[in-house]
Amino acid sequence: MNDLTFGRYAPFNTITHKLDPRNKIFLMILFIVAIFLRVNTWSSALIITGALLLILILAMIVSRVNFLQLFKSLGGMWVLILFLLIIYIFIPNPNYNPDHIAFYIGTYGVNYDAFYQSGYIILRIIMMIMITMILTATTKPMDLTYAIEWYLTPLKLVKIPSHIVAMTLSIALRFIPTLLDETNRIMKAQASRGVDFNRGGIFKRIGALTSLIIPLFVSSISRSEELSNAMEARGYDPYAKRSRYRILRFGWLDLVALLFMLMVFGGVLALKIMDANFMEIDFIFWIFGTKPLF
């Protein structure tokens, strides 16, 4: 169960923790856009990705995010890597340089560019995981929902009740740890009755899972009923005006972070628009030569 702690809020007191969650969400979106902006030349891609990766690693160190957690979360990515490799290798791409054939499968030439492309996209996905991890590890779930509510406020104009959405979200988030504890407890109780969740054939495992899922459902349903009763007993009215204990504040640190990110984003955009090839080097030619290896 400890694997599920990925990206869980860690109560340190770093600069990143102090930032306004609304600002953090905006920064994250900008960053992800910057990561996935398509650039056409190798050199720009290298400079952009390298710079962003450097910023990310520094941000992770500053906000004291556990690197080990990151590596653990990458363990499950091998399926994705395999999938991408197959797609990039076997779908012909006119942009691949025909000189960059690594080896032949039958008469089909496997291009180095395919490996480069899939590696590039995987790196960018990892970077996206890193940035979301920084967000969730440094922001309390409740603050996140407040921020989301703030972003949804304009939707009130089209009669979408953003505060109800936010309340639903915050209740859901609030109960994730409770459900995890509950899962843990039921797993232990069933383990005491001889259930082995880690071994056994597929049917055994399905049986083991039912013994976990049904009690979880039963307790969640009764819990939600209790919660709604408790809320009603305290006079909760979804349409009433609500005040809030914690007020989000946009401070000078936020301004600095925002300006810095805008600068980075501007730089990335400029590089993309120029799309210049600074170093006239064909990397693959440079590293491997043009002859097929096999």
Add this chain to the structure above:
Amino acid sequence: MSIKIENLSYVYLKKTPNEVKALDNVSLEIPEKKITAIVGHTGSGKSTLIQTLNGLLTPDSGEVTIGEFKVTSKARKNKRIKELRKYVSIVFQFPEYQLFEETVEKDVAFGLKNYGYKQEEAIEKAHEALKKVGLDESFYKRSPFELSGGEKRRVAIAGIIAIDPEVLVLDEPTAGLDPVGSKIILDLIVELNKNGKTIILVTHDMDIVMKYADHVVVINDSKIAFDGVPADLFDGDVSNYSIEIPKLFTFSKMLKEKGLDIDLKTIRNIDDLFVQLKERHK
């Protein structure tokens, strides 16, 4: 084959800012075929301790020896864990939340089937266990979800005793039950103990400790604060452990201080006191 716990330590949320030491170098011996009560306020480490007994938690250091089984800090070395869990079974707090089958008998038989019993044999043993907890044939085919809280609890306990473990660990089995329901479960525990089972009972109720336990262990701040017979615990200074001394004990002790010849160690209930008074003060 008593249960030997040596230098056991356990830390929750290791290497995070919320790190909590739940057990701190605990050494303990739990006597065989006796009822041992584990006492301590909420968060003192009782639940952690009992979960290491059948390897549900892997200790950070130290080891537990139960007969031929061993639970050590190296998870890979803890082989035969399934056999161990058949030998030491835990009834968790509010065990009614673990029910999931369509009928009561199927739910009780579930554990047995996990330990390799055939369907008919398992159902037969399930019926036996249900009888032990005082649920008759009319319950066999009912859904566990339509029973009352106390009945659900008894079904869940039946599910564990059907497995026939040698060591039965119960975490507050009477919490939230009415007096009748509590008594049925406590009588069952005494009955199982008479049949040679080792019982470990986590409880907050000192009347239960006085009445049923042969041995009591107090855990305070992740450490063993007391280990001995209940009478010695109540006789000593308990002001630090959030323990309320049973009224009967206080009363007997007052009688003794007034000069009556009373052996505090053998008094478990009001009848014991009466018998002593009658025999020694004719």
